[in-house]
Amino acid sequence: xxxxxxxxxxxxxxxxxxxxxxxxxxxxxxxxxxxxxxxxxxxxxxxxxxxxxxxxxxxxxxxxxxxxxxxxxxxxxxxxxxxxxxxxxxxxxxxxxx
Numbered sequence: 001x002x003x004x005x006x007x008x009x010x011x012x013x014x015x016x017x018x019x020x021x022x023x024x025x026x027x028x029x030x031x032x033x034x035x036x037x038x039x040x041x042x043x044x045x046x047x048x049x050x051x052x053x054x055x056x057x058x059x060x061x062x063x064x065x066x067x068x069x070x071x072x073x074x075x076x077x078x079x080x081x082x083x084x085x086x087x088x089x090x091x092x093x094x095x096x097x098x
Contacts, residue, residue, distance in 0.1 A: 001049055010047035012056075017045035019063045033062050 020030050031041045036055055044051045044059060060069040075081065 006047070006049070009049055013045045013047035016056075016059055016063065019065065020045075023063065025062075030059070030062065034058050 020027075025033075027038050027041055031038045034041065034055060035058075036044075040051060040055065044055060057066065057069060060066045071077065
């Protein structure tokens with residue numbers, strides 16, 4: 001796994017753990033809501049890439065953060081793709097001859 005992706009997963013895990021704690025949800029309760037073991041929850045909160053995407057999505061739902069997950073790869077916020085689209089625009093547009 002590329003190092004930047006691993007760092008992003010670790011940050012995501014830390015942020016999920018912080019959101020859980022701010023909501024006053026214990027690890028046992030959170031694991032129960034996600035239908036996973038506490039060990040899997042701990043792995044999720046450490047950013048382990050082997051935790052299922054469905055588990056991450058369910059955790060985001062339980063913490064009411066699922067809207068952010070839905071917009072993760074939204075085209076409107078994809079700066080690289082928007083820049084590429086801009087470069088592909090023609091310099092000028094000519095009128096078709098009749």
